[in-house]
Amino acid sequence: MRFRSRVSEIRKGINTLLYKEFRNAAKRHLNTCKFMLHNLETLKKNKPSERDVLINVYYLGGYVTECIVKYAIYSSLGYRTHRDIKELNKHEHGMSYEDDMKHHNFRSLVQEHLFRIKGRDVFEDASILKDQKGDITKLYQEWGPEIRYTYKGKVVNKKRITEFIEKVEEAHTIIKRAVGG
Numbered sequence: 001m002r003f004r005s006r007v008s009e010i011r012k013g014i015n016t017l018l019y020k021e022f023r024n025a026a027k028r029h030l031n032t033c034k035f036m037l038h039n040l041e042t043l044k045k046n047k048p049s050e051r052d053v054l055i056n057v058y059y060l061g062g063y064v065t066e067c068i069v070k071y072a073i074y075s076s077l078g079y080r081t082h083r084d085i086k087e088l089n090k091h092e093h094g095m096s097y098e099d100d101m102k103h104h105n106f107r108s109l110v111q112e113h114l115f116r117i118k119g120r121d122v123f124e125d126a127s128i129l130k131d132q133k134g135d136i137t138k139l140y141q142e143w144g145p146e147i148r149y150t151y152k153g154k155v156v157n158k159k160r161i162t163e164f165i166e167k168v169e170e171a172h173t174i175i176k177r178a179v180g181g
Contacts, residue, residue: 016084019074026067026172029060033165036060040158054161055151061161061168062143068175069109070101075179104145139164 036043036057043053074085077093088097095101100109139160 017086018081018083019071019079019085020081022067022071022074022085023176026064026071029064029067030165030169030172033057033060033064033168037158037162037165050158051156054156054158055147057161058139058143058151058156058164059147061165062140062145062147064168064172065140065143066104066109068172072175072179073101073109135160136163136167140167 086097090096
């Protein structure tokens with residue numbers, strides 16, 4: 001009986017996803033974006049087009065923001081660090097994993113759940129996340145997971161994607177600093 005209980009405990013641990021993994025993934029994606037931009041000419045020698053590489057950088061850049069926003073939400077809720085993220089529930093936290101966190105709508109997460117952390121607007125300096133006009137903000141607003149298949153937005157160029165990643169990094173730093181991550 002004890003053996004089965006321990007095996008069940010081990011299996012549960014293997015499938016457990018902790019919210020700090022969002023922070024780790026955000027940093028990993030950001031580093032990959034910066035590496036790809038820095039090594040664009042070398043990457044192009046291996047036959048992908050510059051546009052393909054830049055779209056992939058853009059795609060990963062959106063995930064940087066999504067992951068750090070999700071990390072900040074769990075952190076601001078006081079979610080226990082060793083608790084599986086899927087246990088987030090409306091009764092206890094006012095939001096649930098299934099309804100609010102599982103999907104890739106990070107703009108709604110920002111608008112509905114993350115305006116204030118620790119009594120202040122964490123985005124006051126993060127221009128990418130504010131509702132304003134401009135090419136870089138437009139890239140942020142157009143981002144979605146379907147970009148991995150197709151992107152029909154404006155012409156993608158290195159300058160524009162580099163600026164986008166710089167703003168993503170800025171938001172990442174601000175959010176991380178606000179929640180102490």
